Amino acid sequence: MLMRRVPNMTMTTAPTIDAILHEHRRLRVRRHALLVALAIACLAAIALDVATGPSAMSPWKIVTGLINPGSLSPSEAAIVWQIRLPYALTAVLVGACLALSGAEMQTVLDNPLASPFTLGVSSAASFGASLAIVLGLGVPFLPSDAIVALNAFVFAFGSVLLLQAMARARRGGVQSIVLFGIAMVFAFNALTALVQFVASQEALQQLVFWTMGSLSRASWRSVAVLAAVLALAAPFSWVAARALTALRLGEDRAASAGVDVARLRFFSMLRASLLSATAVAFVGVVGFVGLVGPHIARLLVGEDHRLFLPASVLSGALLMSLASAASKTMVPGALLPVGVVTAVIGVPAFLFLIFKSGARG
Amino acid sequence: MSLLVNGLTARYGDQVILSDLSLASLPRGEVTSLVGPNGAGKSTLLRAIAGLASASGQVRLDDLSLDRMSIAERARHVAYMPQTLPANVALTVLETVIAALEASPSAVGGDAAVRAMAALERVGATPLALKRLDRLSGGQRQIAALAQAIVREPRVLLLDEPTSALDLRHQLEVLSLAKAYARETDAVVVLVLHDLQAAARVSDHVVVLANGRVRVEGPPSEAITPTTLADVWQVRARVEACAQGQIQVMVDAVL
Ligand SMILES: Nc1ncnc2c1ncn2[C@@H]1O[C@H](COP(=O)(O)OP(=O)(O)OP(=O)(O)O)[C@@H](O)[C@H]1O
């Protein structure tokens, strides 16, 4: 009311408030539609993933088989229910967990390069797994692959707690966390190499497969655990979404708007570490999904976290699902480790994003 | 009915920036300018009042002890606009103002988008509403930040160098907006300014801060004097009243 005339701020005549509000709402509707489209794409990718594999079964047969189990022969049913489906579901859940984790990390650390992979969480997990494999750690009544996964989880989770502790000790703010993370990547990779050096031939084979990231240990158990962890963390992420959006305006601005930034950051990192540690515990090191998923989401729906977080989850799930399908078809007759595929697809995708955002300025 | 700052000590790590600082009570409906050299502790003081710097001491609004409140509670009364501008945010200006409004649950009431638009209209930034924040010019971002600060309708509005990136006309407009905000909403407004003439023109009360201490405070004509300018900024200057009672600061030499 004080400033009717606003010279130099715009070239065109000012639209009315109502027109702006209308346009704002249309933008939101469009973004929600994009979310729905992403979800549909995810379902399609899952179907594609289930339908691809070495034993020839038409997608149609699989779909009917899922709806009507009686239509499949016992061996076909076993392939679909015991292999294809748990693999495909593990893939989407891992993608969802990694991308949600990466999205929260990028916001609370205010760094677009933050992700479970770049902060060393994956490296820590892979070191934990290597240790368990090489030392042949065993606990009564637990299968050995569960021990490996558990140890990977312990190391991954520990690495994030270590990151937080170091950042607090140094009071260096969020940028130092990213630097510590990079240091951690190198440290754990070196330790893993050391473990590999002393490993037996048999253990080494297991190890290599693990550090490349693979879905070959997927099972209904991994589906259940991943789904449970995602179901546990996601509601808290959702509740924090508004505060996370405000944090994008800077720490002081968010705090001045009522956000307890230290608390938000702590719990957000806790969720991120739980999600990423669980994911890497089952599939090993899968790079780029946690990094690129949120970037795709940001390009699609912006950074209102009530849209951005779900979009990250879906983008990650979609990427991982496509990678899983590709891992079965890229080299005919061979199943590539999915981590190799995400890297092969992820690096160019990532470079593309960098150049695209660089051109935008 | 005023803001009271009493015995405030603020530190970064173990470096004490403000020690036992007290101000005359800042009445509601009035504008106070905080001036002083770089590094004097102006931002630190505003952040301490807003509860963002680790500080001890009394900060009271009327009979509310702001210093004992949680961050979320305090945010209902106080808004602080930082002197730095956010970069690389993939949000529209309108979305950022909504984000500031909705950041903590307490402030929600009515349609957030409508309230946010009202704040944008008030600062004259309606045409910017649907632009991405990271594609605005520096000055446009500063105007957007002002809308983020006033959208919660704080009783205490703390603006850290709100005009540093603005052109001449927008400087004048933001200063008169600050004054109108204080008068109309009966709020305490504190501005950090480097332009002493602007500070004198807009404010009812001027606080001169140097090395974390209050050197002088009082009405503009008493606080901004050749002696203060020599003491605090080491310049030889004349301060003259011209037409309409406004003061002119003319610097003759650097001491
Ligand atoms: N984050 C920080 N960590 C450590 N010391 C700080 C920090 N921020 C400010 N300081 C120190 O506190 C003192 C006061 O800083 P402050 O930002 O309050 O100054 P200012 O009066 O706002 O200066 P300017 O006019 O340059 O904005 C300075 O000596 C500065 O070095």
Ligand SMILES: [Mg+2]
């Ligand atoms: Mg300052």
